[in-house]
Amino acid sequence: MLKNTQNGTISLLAVDGVFVAIGLIPNTEYLRGVLPLDEWGYIVTTELMETTVPGIFAAGDIRHNSVKQAIAAAGDGAVAALSAEKFVGSL
Numbered sequence: 001m002l003k004n005t006q007n008g009t010i011s012l013l014a015v016d017g018v019f020v021a022i023g024l025i026p027n028t029e030y031l032r033g034v035l036p037l038d039e040w041g042y043i044v045t046t047e048l049m050e051t052t053v054p055g056i057f058a059a060g061d062i063r064h065n066s067v068k069q070a071i072a073a074a075g076d077g078a079v080a081a082l083s084a085e086k087f088v089g090s091l
């Protein structure tokens, strides 16, 4: 059962499966003024997942220009973890 959000009409559509699209707005509003965000709210990082704030790293879909795939997010996470380890070791 579908609801047209423009005019409220209800209709039925026969399908074999449903993929839910949850939107693409990153939950980064609380970081505004703390980290540099791009025009869509994604966090800008270096290739080492560093932000402009030493000790704060970002990885995965939340990053500017992320390809938004699980394997890329996992790779980002590995890089961020190594960068964080290096940062902590430098203190």
Ligand SMILES: Cc1cc2nc3c(=O)[nH]c(=O)nc-3n(C[C@H](O)[C@H](O)[C@H](O)COP(=O)(O)OP(=O)(O)OC[C@H]3O[C@@H](n4cnc5c(N)ncnc54)[C@H](O)[C@@H]3O)c2cc1C
Residues within 6 Å of the ligand: 019, 020, 021, 022, 027, 059, 060, 061, 062, 068, 069, 070, 071, 073
């Ligand atoms: C419907 C759908 C289908 C997909 N299909 C594929 C696919 O087939 N193959 C593929 O490779 N990728 C797919 N993806 C993309 C994949 O899911 C993402 O690339 C991956 O999950 C990104 O991982 P992430 O850790 O960066 O972010 P997420 O998995 O989104 O994890 C972020 C986590 O942070 C939490 N969070 C958010 N805000 C806060 C906060 N303020 N404090 C604490 N926690 C917070 C969230 O609740 C969430 O648990 C799909 C995504 C969707 C939505």
